[in-house]
């Protein structure tokens with residue numbers, strides 16, 4: 109975390125352009141230090157703020173804020189689940205979460221009572237432990253779900269072990285720096301494609317709309333997956349642009365999934381969501397001209 113003294117207060121500033129010297133930034137005043145520590149893999153910080161609630165930062169990069177994380181986690185998970193429900197003709201039974209140690213994506217999966225097995229692979233068990241302890245509103249007890257198996261391994265090796273195994277794969281990794289760097293690669297996207305069942309859906313957190321590395325990642329995913337779709341949402345703790353979520357599938361043509369199908373599934377399952385709705389499902393996939 110970059111701490112600087114400004115206007116009589118200590119501020120947290122996030123570095124904006126990964127791998128480049130920053131030419132702009134954003135800051136927030138930490139009102140309360142909750143946790144500062146180092147795991148084998150990364151620096152972990154949690155602090156309280158007035159506008160954002162608690163913020164989790166890994167190696168100085170903001171991962172979530174407790175007041176805004178519902179937008180990110182619902183928009184990462186629910187469109188993928190509903191694409192599967194509506195597009196595959198079956199029910200999503202086996203789910204893999206890659207990363208996601210804070211438990212937010214897991215909480216969204218746990219809402220689907222018909223899911224049978226949930227695998228979560230996060231390299232860093234310390235992120236899971238401190239998130240459970242200091243950010244309980246994020247996982248909301250989901251780590252206790254009987255369907256869950258947690259693996260503290262490098263996802264790069266883990267995913268290679270599976271072929272046509274998962275119905276839905278959720279890629280909830282840190283931006284490409286430190287331990288996640290090698291997972292923003294065509295090779296890893298191909299491994300994910302291989303690990304998906306024929307009717308499966310994968311979703312990737314692909315950072316800001318305009319970021320250079322994010323554009324590159326989306327281009328690669330689009331090349332590798334027969335069907336591809338971008339959705340976007342504004343997440344308050346990622347304040348510089350809209351955040352993108354990229355969906356890939358072997359068989360499900362996302363453009364053929366209709367509003368009626370999504371709406372009827374959503375009604376039937378009776379899920380509680382604060383941001384996601386069938387209307388948002390479709391409006392979030394309308395993109396400005398020129399976006400790829």
Ligand code: SAM
Nearest residue numbers: 171207208209230231232235262263282287288
């Ligand atoms: N919402 C997020 C964001 O803004 O980037 C991602 C959240 S989640 C905390 C990211 C997780 O990815 C972290 O817990 C981190 O330990 C995990 N991770 C990073 N590299 C990994 C790897 N190679 N294998 C498995 N998990 C990894």
